[in-house]
Amino acid sequence: MTAAAGLAAAPVTRAAGARQLAGTGALLRLALRRDRVMAPVWMLVVSGIVLAMPGSLESVYATAAERSDAMESMNANSSMRAMYGPVFGDSVGALTAWRIGCYAGVLAAVMSLVIVVRHTRDEEETGRQEMLSAAVVGRRAPLSAALLAAFAADAGAGLLIALGMAGRGAAGAFALGIGVAGTGMLFAGVAAIAAQLTESARLAKGITAAVLGTAFVLRAAGDAGTADGSSPLTWLSPLGWQVNLRPYAGERWWVCALIGGAIAAQGLLAYALAGRRDVGMSFLPTRPGPARGRIATAGALALRLQRGSVLGWTAGFLLAGIVFGGMASGAADLVGENRNTRDIIERMGGSGGLTDAFLATVTGLFGMVAALYVVASVLRLHGEETSQRAEPVLAGAVGRLRWAAGHLVIAFGGTVLLMAACGLGMAVGHGEDTAAVVGASLSRLPAIWVLGGLAVLLVGACPKGAVAAWAVVGTCLAIGWVGPALDLPQGVMDLSPFGHLPKLPGAAMDWSPLLLLTLIAAALVAAGLAGLRRRDMTTG
Template structure:
């Protein structure tokens, strides 16, 4: 038996466990980029319009910080400008989820102990996790390359390698972090913080026109591949070298620790005292994530708020672009439409926090930490309520922080912006209620709530640009919200969505009360 014995079997097991999640991620990330060719080609169908867009975006530092520089005025170059950064971020998140799920989470739940009792080598689990991430990132790269090959195979391949390579760099980074931390939650949190730092470095470099910060960011490396603008083929080789170095470090760290242990062990709690209720325990477990998300929404609100005045520069005299913003954000002026678009985006991202917070219940069950709590004088509903208050109430804090950031940067009356942000909550709560229902009634299917949230995010962000039919957009709860600020408010959809969210959550809690724990 060697250190890699069992790698193939563990890889097949990982692919089987993620047989729904991985194709969905690959299709969403790759399809988002591939769809850009048709949408941008329809918006800017003449060389003059494309050249004007490239010139205006190059001169706009706020847009450079968000999307990066425009390196050419062809359709392919505009697709690369518009989608590379966000596709790279999504690929990084996908890779982070895969590696943590099949390394640290397996150890935390005790499944790795059982697997290691068979003919499984020391390096097999980590190798299988990285191979699974590699296959997922390769699928994204293939979809991007195939979807954009009509604009030029060289550029399409370069863009696919840029996105997939960024995902693999963060897979290697996550593999290192997973050796340092003792919990899957902390591993995801630290990697997400590093991803945010990488995005901030790239944004600062692009806004200031300095290449140094972008070279310090793996997300910036994706831009430096220069798809459709004089491709630099040595940058993907740099990414491959970084992944190899990260893998070497991760394997070296893994060989020097026991299964289930880490180099940064969690601090023991106080011997007595400070957590007296189930709600207090939920707050102790989730406060770091809630505070981090809130700070991120505040900062993002400031960034987007500074772009409101330049919304007219983004579309110029292009009527088709104006109509897309109006479909996403309403009819009452371009700046109001831009604000409505941004608050809608914040609402869709807030659903990811709510789903993750609700599914903390699922994690507590599968890791067998819920049983000692429920063995005491704590009912199931009280235990779940602590987490649900943070999940649903935390969404209010996130949207309020986003509204505060938008108001600070925009410098106008914050009342309509706050109202627009809070109007997103019923749709956010519907997705949270669905997560409660899945966890309470069909716990094995609870992770599918991530897929539903991702699909709603894709429909809301890409659907208007693709001019999808109304019935398709209405599949998402966000399709029934008023486009605020600027549009008239109809309370009926808001009340119906809130009632639906309450009904889903109530049904999920009823199922949790009746079923066996961890069943």
């Protein structure tokens, strides 16, 4: 090609690139408007759990000597390193980054995958993207808008963390904010790639969640083996990169280049894939079903749609239960003589002995996580409705209540399976008191069902506000997670249904709150189904 021809081709190439991104600004404004409630709530939750931690740590480890002893004991415990990573410094900032930094990064990753998939594959699956693409919208504009929306949310959470922690050291606060935001952006890229590969939003979320789970396992396995973060397994995980950024402990700024390079590479791959497929299509097409249908009932259809989710959650609860159960016997040695730490564990799990209190604390935390499952499963009803997949089902000899009941059986019955797997895993890891531990795990079900019932009520009576169920669950998680450490008033703790449960094992069994919470859950479900039966579908 001659120089003149090259100069002539350059404007054409730039013009073609501009056409590929046409409409990005309008789609970004639409995405931000749709996420105007969800994204700020996520940002506040991600930053809030980080900013609440320094005060809690100061109440537990009041002196530099206590913090130094804690750092040595944590680094000497492989189980603790697997859970949180190694501790690189004994300042309050370094302990905050160790205790909550990785988990804040996981929450940012979940926020990113929800935002990206919502504005890419979910839009294509529902047919809305095809309508938008009929206007002046470039091929890569939807992906660009989705990534920019996710990046904005991640950057907002990181900025809140940096500003809130700046008083303990600007460099460490900046590194901690970058680590959390960068982790979120990394998994926004993973979600963007998954959205190009699959034909369904559910599968795209599942792939991204599986990558996130694998990253956590690699980081945990690597950190369990070494106390300095040098394991090759740790460096294979983006969560390990965040840990090795080392906020407040001699920051490794070059790790930021690694994170930035991975984000750029993922973006380029997602853009390349987006330019090579048609709207609604994917590189991994859905396998066609059998010539003769084998799904005869609404319940069977719900099971077929959600069986992968149920199995994945159950396996995760079982494995995590084994890990935490194995730590229970060493809880007393880990806490040592620190009275403040004992007080926090006893406020969370009761005063029936430190081991029982630890087991009660862990089963309570698993119950709060199971609440995320039940809300997600219930909201699947809303997703089926808004995507208009429920309409063909209801057009046949299937009533609304039968259709909804199929999904609700999976949602509420799935929590029984999850908590039973958690209790069994903890009993295996702990090695004793199988019946007591499994019973303690199952005792969390009424509180989980109350949050699931609230989601049913929102879907049935106020579908446009169904997303608020996530805010309620997030609030309960925040209360249960940081409330005991901050010694919040009992009135605040009682805002969560989990605050009314007996602290089993170790405490005396009291059936009254369990029965009352179960009745409340049943009433919420009944009210939600009544609303679903009366209202118009897809309009609310």
